[in-house]
Amino acid sequence: MREIFAGMPWWVKWVVVPVVALFVFGGLIVGVLSVLVGLLFKALALVAAVAGLIYVVRKFTASTSARSGW
Structure with missing residues (x-):
C-alpha cells in the first residue's frame, strides 16, 4: 500500500482519498451515527422516565404515609 501512495502528491493522499472514502462510505457512516444518536436518546x-416514576412514587407514598399517621 505504501508503494502505491509513494509517488502520489500530498494532496491526493490527504484530500482526495478521504473525500472518496466519505463519498463511498458516507451513507454507512451516517447510518451508524444515526443509530448511535437514536440509542443515546432512548x-x-x-x-x-425511571426518574420521573421514582419521583411520583416517593411523592405518593410520602403523602399517604403522612395521612395514615392521623
Whole structure:
C-alpha cells in the first residue's frame, strides 16, 4: 500500500482519498451515527422516565404515609 501512495502528491493522499472514502462510505457512516444518536436518546428517555416514576412514587407514598399517621 505504501508503494502505491509513494509517488502520489500530498494532496491526493490527504484530500482526495478521504473525500472518496466519505463519498463511498458516507451513507454507512451516517447510518451508524444515526443509530448511535437514536440509542443515546432512548437511553436518556428511559433514565428520565425511571426518574420521573421514582419521583411520583416517593411523592405518593410520602403523602399517604403522612395521612395514615392521623
